Amino acid sequence: MVLAWVAIVGMPLYYVVWAYWFPQPYENLALRIVGVVICLPAIFLRHLIPKKWLTVYFFIGLTYVAPFFFTFMFLMNDGSSIWGQSLLIALIILFHFDTTLAFLSYVIGSALAYAVYATIHGSLMPLSVQMLEQVPIQLFAVFTVSLAKVGRKVLAQEKLAGMATALATVSHELRTPLRSINANARGLSRLLQENAVQATPSQVPMEKALARIELEVRHMNNVIDLFLLSASTGRENLIPKDIVSMAAVVELMMQRYPFVNQEQRDLVAVTVRSDFRLLGQVELCSMVLINLLRNALTSIQRVGKGRVRIVVDGARARPRLLFIDTGCGIEAGRASQIFERFYAYPESSGTGIGLAFCKDVLEAWGARIRVVSRPLGYTIFVLDFPPMVQQKAADVRSLLN
Numbered sequence: 001m002v003l004a005w006v007a008i009v010g011m012p013l014y015y016v017v018w019a020y021w022f023p024q025p026y027e028n029l030a031l032r033i034v035g036v037v038i039c040l041p042a043i044f045l046r047h048l049i050p051k052k053w054l055t056v057y058f059f060i061g062l063t064y065v066a067p068f069f070f071t072f073m074f075l076m077n078d079g080s081s082i083w084g085q086s087l088l089i090a091l092i093i094l095f096h097f098d099t100t101l102a103f104l105s106y107v108i109g110s111a112l113a114y115a116v117y118a119t120i121h122g123s124l125m126p127l128s129v130q131m132l133e134q135v136p137i138q139l140f141a142v143f144t145v146s147l148a149k150v151g152r153k154v155l156a157q158e159k160l161a162g163m164a165t166a167l168a169t170v171s172h173e174l175r176t177p178l179r180s181i182n183a184n185a186r187g188l189s190r191l192l193q194e195n196a197v198q199a200t201p202s203q204v205p206m207e208k209a210l211a212r213i214e215l216e217v218r219h220m221n222n223v224i225d226l227f228l229l230s231a232s233t234g235r236e237n238l239i240p241k242d243i244v245s246m247a248a249v250v251e252l253m254m255q256r257y258p259f260v261n262q263e264q265r266d267l268v269a270v271t272v273r274s275d276f277r278l279l280g281q282v283e284l285c286s287m288v289l290i291n292l293l294r295n296a297l298t299s300i301q302r303v304g305k306g307r308v309r310i311v312v313d314g315a316r317a318r319p320r321l322l323f324i325d326t327g328c329g330i331e332a333g334r335a336s337q338i339f340e341r342f343y344a345y346p347e348s349s350g351t352g353i354g355l356a357f358c359k360d361v362l363e364a365w366g367a368r369i370r371v372v373s374r375p376l377g378y379t380i381f382v383l384d385f386p387p388m389v390q391q392k393a394a395d396v397r398s399l400l401n
Contacts, residue, residue, distance in 0.1 A: 003039075003062075003065070003093070004039040004040075004042035004043050004061070005039075005043065007035055007036065007038075007039040007065045008036050008039050008040065008043070011032040011033075011035045011036050012032060012033075012036065014032075015027060015029055015032050018082075022082075024077055024080065024082065024083075025076075025077050025078065025080070026073070026076040026077050028073075028076075031069060031072070031073075034064070035064060035065050035069060038060070038061045038064055038065065039061060039065065041057070042057075042058075042061065059101065059104075059105060062094065062097070062101075062105050063105040063108055063109040063112075064109070066090045066091070066093065066094040066105065066109065067090065067091070067094060067105055067106045067108075067109025067110050067113070068109035068110075068112050068113050069090075069113075070083070070086055070087040070090040070091075071087060071109060071110045071113035071114070072113035072116060072117060073086070073087075074086070074087045074131070074134075075113060075114065075117040075127075075131070076117065076120075078128065078130070078131070079127075079128055079130040079131035079133075079134060084134045084137075087134070087138065088134070088137060088138060088141055091106065091138055091141055091142055092141055092145055094106060095141075095142050095145040095146055095149075096145065096149070099146050099149065106142070174220070174224060175221070175224065178217050178220055178221060181213065181217055182213075182214055182217040182218075185210045185213040185214050185217070186210075186214065188210055189207065189210045189211070189214075192206060192207060192210075215256070215258060216258050218256065238281075238284065238360065238361050238364035238365075239364065240278075240279035240280045240281065240364075240365050241280075241281050242279070242280060242281050242282050243277055243278075243279065244277060244278050244279070244280045244281070244282055244285050245275055245276075245277055246275060246276050246277070246278065246285075246312050246314065246319070246321060246385075247272045247275040247312050248275075249282060249285045249286055249289060250270055250272075250289060250310060250312060250321075251270075252282070252286050253286050253289040253290050253293060254268070254270065256286065256290065257290055257293055257294075264297065267297070267300065267306075267307050267308055268293070268297075268307075268308045268309075268310065269307065269308070269309045269310070270309075270310045270312075271309065271310070271311045271312070272312045273311065273312060273313045273314070273315060274312070274313060274314040274315040275312060275314050276312070276314025276319035276385065278319070278365065278367070278385050278386075279365060280361075280365045284361050285361075287357075287361075288357075288358045288361050288362065289321075289323075291354045291355070291357070291358055292323045292358065292381055293308065293310075293323070294354075295354070295355070296308045296323055296325035296327065296379070297325075298327075299325050299327030299328045299329070299379060300325060300326075300327040300328075301327075302327060302328045303327055303328045303376065305326070305327070306325055306326035306327040307325070307326055308323070308324065308325045309322075309324040309325075310322065310323055310324075311324070317387060318384045318385060318386065318387060319384075319385045319387065320382060320383055320384045320385060321382075321383040321385070322380060322381070322382055322383075323380070323381040323383075324378065324379070324380045324381075325378065325379050326377070326378050327378075327379065328375070328376060329373045329374050329375040329376050329377050329378060329379050330345065330371065330373035330375065330379055331345075331375050332375065335371050335372075335373055338355050338371065339355050339356055339358075339359045339369070340356060341353055341356040342356075343356075362383060365385070365386075366385075366386040367383060367384060367385045367386065368383070368384045369381060369382070369383050369384075370382050370384075
């Protein structure tokens with residue numbers, strides 16, 4: 001989307017720069033207008049484009065705006081230094097995307113640009129020495145950017161591997177005392193029930209306290225599982241296996257979440273406009289929702305005001321779940337980063353893997369998560385799910401198998 005805005009603003013702006021302020025041998029307003037038209041749907045119609053066509057659209061737009069346009073203008077201006085530098089910048093931006101995608105876009109866009117250039121001149125045109133001199137510089141830039149990307153990926157993988165090892169060790173050490181605490185709490189509960197000939201005023205609070213301990217133990221085990229899955233580099237554990245009712249998972253989340261007290265519980269309101277089903281995993285879905293609820297309550301706690309509303313809306317063409325809180329909100333410019341792994345907002349608020357985990361899980365199920373926020377106003381996490389054909393559970397299970 002950022003690249004689309006750059007193209008929409010930059011194409012007409014630089015036509016004025018190169019046509020009037022610093023005139024170049026060749027300019028073409030029509031090519032720039034085509035670039036703007038191609039990029040407009042990315043801003044205004046992105047959510048209406050089917051997911052299977054979104055990648056195709058993105059590839060076509062990227063190929064036209066970056067390698068084709070800049071290579072063609074470079075050729076038509078006889079390899080001038082201005083267009084040589086412009087093409088170099090375009091390639092650097094291009095190869096910040098997926099390397100395979102960028103390479104295909106570069107080859108196809110450059111070939112089309114040269115084909116159009118040769119067609120205009122009526123024959124295959126040999127490139128001048130000035131043009132060929134730019135090739136080693138461009139290849140070096142492409143190689144350097146690709147190498148830097150590989151380095152970042154390797155660093156991220158090493159960081160995840162180290163985190164996974166540390167978490168595995170910590171989880172092993174934590175689960176043993178948690179099992180002991182849970183067993184003792186259950187034993188005390190049974191002892192109270194067996195020895196309670198007559199209920200005493202102190203018995204009910206004790207039973208509630210023991211039930212709370214068992215709830216906290218279950219929650220801690222869920223948190224450990226969440227951390228272990230978040231640090232995992234594979235997606236094989238995210239494959240859909242269950243037919244999940246969203247309303248049922250929201251209810252399960254409300255039962256499992258360790259609210260501090262009834263007052264905090266009352267801050268959360270659930271509205272089920274229409275339930276819907278999805279193909280996923282109950283436990284993973286519960287972990288995703290618990291993570292979002294924790295973030296919402298933390299946002300409220302940070303500013304000392306606000307409420308949380310969870311809306312299940314399955315009557316839409318694409319069923320969705322809304323997490324709405326009126327807490328601290330998210331600063332402008334930060335919303336696009338909060339789903340990146342190891343990015344924590346605020347910086348001291350956590351490990352930065354929770355929302356990245358949520359995004360990975362939902363995308364593995366064909367769903368999307370996005371955020372809309374206003375600082376000190378509200379934050380809305382929108383979870384859009386693919387429509388599921390309403391058929392018998394047995395039929396859907398047969399599809400899964």
